[in-house]
Amino acid sequence: MAAEGAARLGMRHRLAERGIDRVLLLLVPAVLVVAALFLYPMLYGVGLSLQPRAGGGPFANYLAFFRDSYQSGTIWKTMRLALPAALINVGASVPIAYRLRGRFRGRRLLTAILVLPVTLGTVLVADGLLRYLGPKGWFNRVLLDLHLVDEPVRLIYNYWGVLFSLLITGFPFAFLLVLSYMSGIDPTLERAAATLGAGPWRRVRHVTLPLLAPGLATTFILAFVLAFSVFPSANLVGEPANETRVMAIAAYQAAFEKYDYSMASTIAVLMGVAELLVVALVLVWRGRFYTGTTGGKGS
Amino acid sequence: MTVPTLRSGGWRRPYAWIVWGGVAFFLVNLAALILSVVVDSFAVSWFGTWLPSAFTTRWxxxxxxxxxxxxxxxxxxxxxxxxxxxxxxxxxxxxxxxxxxxxxxxxxxxxxxxxxxxxxxxxxxxxxxxxxxxxxxxxxxxxxxxxxxxxxxxxxxxxxxxxxxxxxxxxxxxxxxxxxxxxxxxxxxxxxxxxxxxxxxxxxxxxxxxxxxxxxxxxxxxxxxxxxxxxxxxxxxxxxxxxxxxxxxxxxxxxxxxxxxxxxxxxxxxxxxxxxxxxxxxx
Structure with a gap:
């Protein structure tokens, strides 16, 4: 009895040394919920995608997707929107965040103003774009009155409308993250560089940017993920039948218009794969940067 | 204060003006975009004019x-x-x-x-x-x-x-x-x-x-x-x-x-x- 108790105690000690004890039980409910609501449906979806409705072997859906250029073209159409949107959002955030680092009067207000578009919601942005950039909208009126153009510029119901929508909704996120990483960089490093005689451009190029690069990669990934799932704006301000028929629309149509859940799962899986490929590429690239203890590195 | 030496003169450099100009352009367009939705939500009807002819809160x-x-x-x-x-x-x-x-x-x-x-x-x-x-x-x-x-x-x-x-x-x-x-x-x-x-x-x-x-x-x-x-x-x-x-x-x-x-x-x-x-x- 006593020996058995000692053995159990020993076992518990050995497990505890490897970090396994009752505290880990706290993890169980969360993992179970994620497994049930995320992992199981994902695996179910993968399984479903391998059982085509029309038969013809497990990979028939995948083959059908890539053979039909109307379907496979959605990959390129999605990338063509998501990559520039993420790049512009991150790229524009850097100089603005650089100006806003440190403390000065009005910094908090300006930050809040730049972040507030997060709350607009895709529908208001879409509605606003349709009105503001439409042929009779204020933007075209100003251009016409200034005689910059002879006829209204077509900026809605095509690629540009969706891109603008992605820029407006995505920029605040990217900016917030970049600003956060930027504030994490120790300002004394830049001062040291200045003391050693580095001009402003060299300080940015050789001190700030290298420290910021990993954080920028993280921000790019998150901005890309956000832009990649473009769905409402592609429908509302885009040309969902043709130019902005993104993967999300293709998947939605397969599921809820053709009720072909197998094909819809196929497109969903391919969407995940295509997105994770880009994410993995960026992560590999990010791994080549310095990730020491001075901030700006991201998690 | 943090880095006054690094910031001084920042306003005079053209680079700073380009950044602030870009921010201003973005914000002005965004404000106009939001405003056009707000104006329309109060408009009786609004077609092809600078502003709607009459306003209402009935919507x-x-x-x-x-x-x-x-x-x-x-x-x-x-x-x-x-x-x-x-x-x-x-x-x-x-x-x-x-x-x-x-x-x-x-x-x-x-x-x-x-x-x-x-x-x-x-x-x-x-x-x-x-x-x-x-x-x-x-x-x-x-x-x-x-x-x-x-x-x-x-x-x-x-x-x-x-x-x-x-x-x-x-x-x-x-x-x-x-x-x-x-x-x-x-x-x-x-x-x-x-x-x-x-x-x-x-x-x-x-x-x-x-x-x-x-x-x-x-x-x-x-x-x-x-x-x-x-x-x-x-x-x-x-x-x-x-x-x-x-x-x-x-x-x-x-x-x-x-x-x-x-x-x-x-x-x-x-x-x-x-x-x-x-x-x-x-x-």
Whole structure:
């Protein structure tokens, strides 16, 4: 009895040394919920995608997707929107965040103003774009009155409308993250560089940017993920039948218009794969940067 | 003050002017865009002129009645609060375990929690909707809450883990030395210390859930629509509702979510959401 108790105690000690004890039980409910609501449906979806409705072997859906250029073209159409949107959002955030680092009067207000578009919601942005950039909208009126153009510029119901929508909704996120990483960089490093005689451009190029690069990669990934799932704006301000028929629309149509859940799962899986490929590429690239203890590195 | 030497002259350089000019251009266009929606929501009718000829507030009353806005708002609030409550209840203990223990398979658990944040919602939303239909949960409130929990729960864990890592383990050891049991350590020591983090995570989840379109859209039914889904459905089927009424509803949505964001900004320093930045002490 006593020996058995000692053995159990020993076992518990050995497990505890490897970090396994009752505290880990706290993890169980969360993992179970994620497994049930995320992992199981994902695996179910993968399984479903391998059982085509029309038969013809497990990979028939995948083959059908890539053979039909109307379907496979959605990959390129999605990338063509998501990559520039993420790049512009991150790229524009850097100089603005650089100006806003440190403390000065009005910094908090300006930050809040730049972040507030997060709350607009895709529908208001879409509605606003349709009105503001439409042929009779204020933007075209100003251009016409200034005689910059002879006829209204077509900026809605095509690629540009969706891109603008992605820029407006995505920029605040990217900016917030970049600003956060930027504030994490120790300002004394830049001062040291200045003391050693580095001009402003060299300080940015050789001190700030290298420290910021990993954080920028993280921000790019998150901005890309956000832009990649473009769905409402592609429908509302885009040309969902043709130019902005993104993967999300293709998947939605397969599921809820053709009720072909197998094909819809196929497109969903391919969407995940295509997105994770880009994410993995960026992560590999990010791994080549310095990730020491001075901030700006991201998690 | 931090770096006056580095900043001096910043206003005179052309580079600074280009940046501020770009920001101003963006903000002016954005303001005009928002204003055109607001103006239209008050317009009797507006075609091809600089401003509408007459103004009215009847679209707001219309929107309120026609869309059943009070019901929709109730559903939105109920779903959002339920998601916040469940995500915090499940997520904070999990974050504690992840912050305090190093165990075999930790990377796997982290990956499992990271994936729902990294994948576009449509990717797992469609299989999830299929599964929920199978269990007859789609179209119900519980289905909508369950679907929204998928990104919310990992989000809470990811935000709270660095927060908990900051708390000195000695505080817990001291409480145990004084005879506190695990439950007491949690309720009397950890939770009070974690309140700022819990508030921040909770409000961010609230904002995100109100704004989460794709998942709610895929799994909701007529009685379980949140505001953003109702808004999209109205906007995507033009002709049925007056454009001004849709605009009025969009304005209501924006007011609601900006109120939430302002509330969030009161509790969270926006630059500290992702990284636990150590503020540089003013010298």
């Amino acid at each position: 707001y009353a219309d929107a309120w009645q026609e869309f059943g806005l009070s019901d929709v708002l109730q559903v939105t609030l109920l779903v959002a609060l339920a998601v916040v409550g469940l995500a915090l209840l499940l997520g904070v203990p999990a974050a504690y375990a992840l912050a305090r223990r190093d165990f075999a398979g930790k990377r796997l658990v982290t990956l499992l929690l990271l994936l729902p944040v990294l994948l576009p919602p449509i990717t797992y939303g469609i299989p999830l909707a299929t599964v929920l239909y199978k269990f007859q949960l789609a179209g119900t409130m519980s289905g909508v809450i369950a679907a929204n929990l998928v990104p919310a729960l990992p989000f809470v864990v990811l935000v709270m883990t660095p927060f908990i890592e900051q708390i000195d383990t000695n505080v817990e050891s001291a409480a145990r030395m004084c005879g506190a049991r695990t439950r007491q350590v949690f309720t009397r020591v950890l939770v009070p210390l974690l309140v700022p983090g819990i508030l921040a995570a909770g409000i961010l989840v609230l904002v995100r859930t109100v704004a989460m379109f794709e998942l709610t859209f895929l799994v909701s039914g007529p009685d379980s629509q949140t505001l953003i889904v109702a808004l999209y459905s109205a906007a995507f089927t033009p002709g049925i509702r007056a454009a001004q009424a849709i605009d009025a509803m969009a304005v209501v949505y924006t007011l609601l979510s900006s109120a939430l964001l302002v509330l969030a900004l009161m509790f969270v320093n926006p630059t500290q959401i992702v990284a636990q930045v150590k503020e540089v002490a003013p010298e």
